[in-house]
Amino acid sequence: MAFVKPVWFVHPHLYLLFSNYTSLTPASSLHSLTAASCRENNRNNITTTGFQGSIFEDNGFVGRLRAIPEDDEGVDVAYLEASLAKHNEEGHGSDQKARKRPQVAQKHYKNIIYTVPTFSNPSGRTTSLDRRRELVRLARKYDALIIADDIYDFIHWNSTSTSLSPPFIPRIVDIDHVLDGGPTTSFGNAISNASFSKILAPGLRTGWTEATPTFIRGLSQCGSSVSGGAPSQFVASIIAQTLMNGTLQNHIERVLIPSFKRRYQVVHSAIERYLLPLGVVLEGKMEKSMQGGYFVYFLLPPCILAKQFVLRAWEDEAVLVADGDIFEVHGDEDAVPARHGVRICFAWEQENLLSEGLRRLGKVLANMLEPESCVVIGREAVDGKFLESKI
Amino acid sequence: MAFVKPVWFVHPHLYLLFSNYTSLTPASSLHSLTAASCRENNRNNITTTGFQGSIFEDNGFVGRLRAIPEDDEGVDVAYLEASLAKHNEEGHGSDQKARKRPQVAQKHYKNIIYTVPTFSNPSGRTTSLDRRRELVRLARKYDALIIADDIYDFIHWNSTSTSLSPPFIPRIVDIDHVLDGGPTTSFGNAISNASFSKILAPGLRTGWTEATPTFIRGLSQCGSSVSGGAPSQFVASIIAQTLMNGTLQNHIERVLIPSFKRRYQVVHSAIERYLLPLGVVLEGKMEKSMQGGYFVYFLLPPCILAKQFVLRAWEDEAVLVADGDIFEVHGDEDAVPARHGVRICFAWEQENLLSEGLRRLGKVLANMLEPESCVVIGREAVDGKFLESKI
Known part of the structure; x- marks a missing residue:
């Protein structure tokens, strides 16, 4: 029992999601994310430019992971398209209806593309702007969700500067927001994951996800969050101070x-x-x-x-x-x-x-x-x- | 790159798992747990004496949740057995092989029984010792895992005392450890979930799981933990102090x-x-x-x-x-x-x-x-x- 009090809402594009990111190895718990966004979808495929396989496997994707090579420009988009087309021809990833409650803001993507587009793990490579645009167009064409781990975007420098500055190349989620008139559905085809564990202290395991308001609404309906609030609310409240006073x-x-x-x-x-x-x-x-x-x-x-x-x-x-x-x-x-x-x-x-x-x-x-x-x-x-x- | 240093291991029966439990409503994120212990198992059923449905649904159990009533002694074991028997006859929950890496300590249970045996949510009821024994025997007979949320076990009193004392009734996991000679497999048939959010401060979302050493070993291989360490390591390090100095x-x-x-x-x-x-x-x-x-x-x-x-x-x-x-x-x-x-x-x-x-x-x-x-x-x-x- 409680007396009703005012409630604050977060920016609709942003969602403080995990309990995830971590210490010395750059690992993200895509755990909640895959469970929330791929609910019951047991026919779609994941293509990846490396890493995080066991988290996807924990969420039921055993045997449905495909590796995509990189070249000097980053993700090999031609290889990826061939893989998506083959998957499509084989009839996998057919449309499925959302069955989970509450049936708000649910979408089943046929494919998931996981990537670390900037300073990739392990290769250190960065996917070029052109390739990012191609990725977004591919994702729209093949009903794919791009999950981009944009965890190193604030950690960059050049030969003359070490000042904190915005990512030197637009994130894939930014491109999806504007390319060819913006997202083709209210869910969009790309989300950005980021983490305070990479920029404040290892082990905080608190991060955020950026996507369209509709996608964020759906993500916020993950059972454990609806039931118990944000997974890292205590740590997030500490981190909020470091953001407000400039420590971070x-x-x-x-x-x-x-x-x-x-x-x-x-x-x-x-x-x-x-x-x-x-x-x-x-x-x-x-x-x-x-x-x-x-x-x-x-x-x-x-x-x-x-x-x-x-x-x-x-x-x-x-x-x-x-x-x-x-x-x-x-x-x-x-x-x-x-x-x-x-x-x-x-x-x-x-x-x-x-x-x-x-x-x-x-x-x-x-x-x-x-x-x-x-x-x-x-x-x-x-x-x-x-x-x-x-x- | 790191120079090799000694590593400490936790007690093999205990595993600091979540990022879970929460504030004013008693919610547990069974999220990691169900994903880890029910990997790829798309035919088993969950029976529950209430609550947490959407967390199970997030992990792929839509349409496979069954409700079990309570009476004054707690879980209605006869009703539960009828439900398990029916499920068995229908041929659901057939044995499946573990396919996920690393293939250590993996077991697929045919059924999951979720319960809050002490001061249940929402009813406040407590399942009697006899019923707990029956539950363990049923779980062994029907290849079920009992997930017990033992979150209120430290919060009890009687008319004369308010002192901190052990649970006044053995937990189901304790019973599984000793009943009829102990667990029938190295995994056991019961685990205990508990949370510091219920006994130290809401929103900590840090708890622990107790089970057999083999089960705990399997649980520790959850992808996001292997990749990034415990989900709540920062908060856990704070809580550890309160345990050691007696604050908690x-x-x-x-x-x-x-x-x-x-x-x-x-x-x-x-x-x-x-x-x-x-x-x-x-x-x-x-x-x-x-x-x-x-x-x-x-x-x-x-x-x-x-x-x-x-x-x-x-x-x-x-x-x-x-x-x-x-x-x-x-x-x-x-x-x-x-x-x-x-x-x-x-x-x-x-x-x-x-x-x-x-x-x-x-x-x-x-x-x-x-x-x-x-x-x-x-x-x-x-x-x-x-x-x-x-x-």
């Missing part, structure tokens, strides 16, 4: 961006010094005019499996890095193989240890490249060893 | 229990004074030896629909209470009809306003009982009016 903005501009710019340079130099001479290839190299995010990604020489390399780095040199395999899409690994890829996160470890970490990685690689040990011992054997030693 | 225990014993005991008495007296003379029937009345929880539940006279009553209370007297309809199970409303039920939450509103609130409810009811206005105007009409005025 100062933190991004005076701490994060300058530090990340230095860190990126340190890591980049160390890779050039310790790894490139051993045959390592740097992927997704950023132009000096637009650098940002948390990651650098490189490929090992063809005779070295990343899983094996990561294991040796961990066992021999106490250095923890991510092997490309964990970003492969389960069930569609061969579309975007990553078994020679290694991701370096430069955002977490102490700045003065970054160069030492890469020196050790160079040592590990040099040892593995000695003729007698550079033997590809087969994926299963490596998998087995890695799992065994981790458990 | 003191708060329950010195603030909550004495206050709730007084509140319950105030509400109870006011109902006797203002509502019982008008034909209201108190449901789930608690013995003096075991009182607790947040709620009192009563039935209006047969000619008054709760939805209509709640609307009038809101519009005419600015008092907000919950009508029974919201606890009905979508698709199985007639099994446990609640359209004359009204739930009073005595935990939230200021203590000195509780009696005034009930006086106003009495005024509303008296007005509605005047011959010319006591007309049942049909459920749809009321639904329409209520929705319209709320939107």
Whole structure:
């Protein structure tokens, strides 16, 4: 029982959604989102440019995930269109009716496209403006929802500036709002996810979603939110203070961006010094005019499996890095193989240890490249060893 | 990249899970839990003694929810068994194989039984020890998982004591651990959910799950947790301090229990004074030896629909209470009809306003009982009016 009091509403385009984003690895809980927006829809497909597979699988998409490769301009839209067209021809993702209560603002998309368009994880690549426009048009044509994790958009710099500024390239959701006269339905075809865990402190797991007012209305009707309010209301109330008094903005501009710019340079130099001479290839190299995010990604020489390399780095040199395999899409690994890829996160470890970490990685690689040990011992054997030693 | 450091593990029986529980209405986000434990299982059924329907529906259980009535001993186990047997005969919930990675500690239960066994929401009833044993045996027989929201177990008192003490009746998960030699599989058939939002502060949305070590291992593999850590790690780190220094225990014993005991008495007296003379029937009345929880539940006279009553209370007297309809199970409303039920939450509103609130409810009811206005105007009409005025 309560006496009626006034209630404040949030901006209709914005919804404080998660309990999601997280610490040193850039993970988003798309959990609530997929459950809310893909309710009961057991025939649609998800295409992804990497990552978050197990969250989608938890929400019932096992066996329906497809990997889409990237090139230097970002998402390979031609490949994506071929995949969507094939899916369409096969008759999947047929229209389904909303059955869940309350039946307000519900829409079943035939397809979901998940992407990190700016400073992607793991590749660090940024999808170009042209490609973003093509993505929106594709999404409209194939009844797809683009879920864009725009989590690194505030963390960027160039050679002369480290000031806090708007994203240097429009987000996909912005493009959907204006392209060719705006969204073709009131739901739109793109949403933007973002997180305070990436820009204020790891572990806050509080973020926001931006979409059309109709989509946001539907998202707000997620059962656990209707029943209990926003998942992160306590943390959100703390974060709100940092936004209002400028702490957050100062933190991004005076701490994060300058530090990340230095860190990126340190890591980049160390890779050039310790790894490139051993045959390592740097992927997704950023132009000096637009650098940002948390990651650098490189490929090992063809005779070295990343899983094996990561294991040796961990066992021999106490250095923890991510092997490309964990970003492969389960069930569609061969579309975007990553078994020679290694991701370096430069955002977490102490700045003065970054160069030492890469020196050790160079040592590990040099040892593995000695003729007698550079033997590809087969994926299963490596998998087995890695799992065994981790458990 | 990070240098390897030691890691602490939680007790294998306990898992800090949500981002869930919530403020003035007792809502749990079973969201993560259902997604994690019912992965891809699209044929099993959920039986419930009330509430949380939309969370299950978000996770794909639309059309597969069944309501189970209660009597004075709690869950009507005979009715439940008949429902499970019927479901079994119809061949639903067939065994399915786990397909999700990592394939550790996964089990598909044929059925899920959701219940608030102690001081249930909305009825306030407590399921007896005998019934709890029967529930566990039924769950084992029909391959069911009992999800027990044990959220009010620390909030109880009797006529002489308000001290903090263990639950006065064993939880279902405790019974499963020991009954007839203990769990019949390593997963067990019961888990216990609890929340700090109910005992420390509303809106914390942080709780814990207790189950067998194998079940907890599986639950910990939920994609969003593997990827990003516990959903509420920041809040959990604050709560941990209150546990270690005794703040939480003191708060329950010195603030909550004495206050709730007084509140319950105030509400109870006011109902006797203002509502019982008008034909209201108190449901789930608690013995003096075991009182607790947040709620009192009563039935209006047969000619008054709760939805209509709640609307009038809101519009005419600015008092907000919950009508029974919201606890009905979508698709199985007639099994446990609640359209004359009204739930009073005595935990939230200021203590000195509780009696005034009930006086106003009495005024509303008296007005509605005047011959010319006591007309049942049909459920749809009321639904329409209520929705319209709320939107």
